[in-house]
Amino acid sequence: MAPRIAILGAGIFVKTQxxxxLAEISDLVSLKFIWSRSEESAKSAAEVARKHFADVECVWGDNGLEQIIKEDSILGVAVVLAGQAQVDTSLKLLKAGKQVIQEKPAAANISEIENALSRYNSICPDPPGQPIWAVAENYRFEPAFVECKKLIAEIGDMMSVQVIVEGSMNSSNPYFSSSWRRNFTGGFILDMGVHFIxxxxxxxxxxxxxVSAITSHIDKTLPPPDNISSNFQLENGCSGVFVMVVSSRSPKIFWRVVGMKGTLQVERGNQDGRHGYLVTQYGADGQSKSMFYPFSGVTEELKAFIHDISEAKKGINHVPEPRSSFLEGARDVALLEAMLESGSKQGALVHVKKF
Known part of the structure; x- marks a missing residue:
């Protein structure tokens, strides 16, 4: 029997992603509950879900949350709430023995991460018995990045890394008016930036x-800061730049690694009407080869979580997918927080907190 899960949250991302x-992999999973704080939003999301999961129930408010917690048949819960509410809700579920996949960012800042980790470890200090706490970071599951991880050795010693993000977060974007992102320290830089990190x-x-970064606030329709330019140093000694513009008139996103024997680039784009990433490898001989990979990271991360909760139910010492671990999500946040801190100190060098 397919494992049963619940979704907490009924916003844009739940409805559109x-x-x-989950409908694409409905042979692997059964969606039993959708919860929201309000009855109205829970009902509207459940209506969307019923096209694929006829038996889904909508519940709301404190009573609805208690119902999900007490329901033994629910193995896993997806927490897709406002960033400020996610960690506390996730920990409440983990304490009740549920397996959790929580949307990114892992937490709002380093102090919330440290507090969260100590609370998580106090629930059950030993990994075999610990409930799974996954952070949904679809970029780690995108085939383009999985492929690049394999190809990186072929370009030899790294000399330079560039990450250029010219985003399109303007009033036509459905997330533009999202109030929680506007009340988040770091705003869209933190919420969107964890993906690029x-x-x-x-x-x-x-x-x-x-890192050493300069931040600025130019577009007053966006929360501050809306621009960041950072130099960074990797542990292998290689240096790089991370540039992020939250809203550009001509969006462009790419990662480029220059090595002794060649260069590797991943660029966001579309081919034949499908959105995804173009991976190009430039060789020492001047030749290049390219492959296009359509987006499938959200599906892949959900598949991994469903596999993990199914294995954990068998009671064997299953090691959950490391790419989804809370620690991985925490490391993304720690790096962005270091950049934002450096920006607030006019580019002072800041060491990234290790987790």
Missing amino acids: YIPR AGLRMITGCEVVS
Whole structure:
């Protein structure tokens, strides 16, 4: 029997991503509950879900949450709430013995991460018995980044890394008016930025040790800061730049690693009407080869979580997918927080907190 799960949250991302992606893998999972704080939003999300999961129930408020917690048949819960509410809700579920996949960012800042980790470890200090706490970071599951991780060795010793993000967070974007992102320290830089940092860490296979950044606030329709330019140093000694513009008139996103024997680049784009990433490898001989990988990271991360909760139920010492671990999500946040801190100190060198 397919494991039963619940979704907490009924916003845009649940309706446009979670429900359709779970529908693609409905042979692997059964969606039993959708919860929201309000009855109205729970009902509207459940209506969308019923097209694929006829038996889904909607519940709301404190009583609805208690119902999910007490329901023994629910193995896993997806927490897709406002960033400020996610960690406390996740910990409440973990304490009740549920397996959790929580949307990114892992937490709002380093102090919340440290507090969360100590609370998580106090629930059950030993990994075999610990409930799974996954953070949904689809970039670590995108086939383009998985492929780049394999190809990186072929370009030889790294000399330079560039991550250029010119985003399109304007009033036509459905997330533009999202109030929780506007009340988040770091605003869209933190909420969107964790993705691009995850991509950087995935491709290079290396942690960033220190940063120096300049931040600015130019577009007053966006929360501050809306621009960041950072130099960073990887633990292997290689340096790089991370540039992020939250809202550009001409969006462009790419990661580029220059090595002694060639260069590797991942660029966001679309081919034949499908959105995804173009991976290009430039060789020492001047030749290049490219492959396009359509987006499938959300589906892949959900598949991994469903596999993990199914294995954990068998009671064997199953090691959950490391790419989804709370620690991985925490490392993305720690790096962005270091950049934002450096920006607030006019570019002072800041060492990245290690987890």
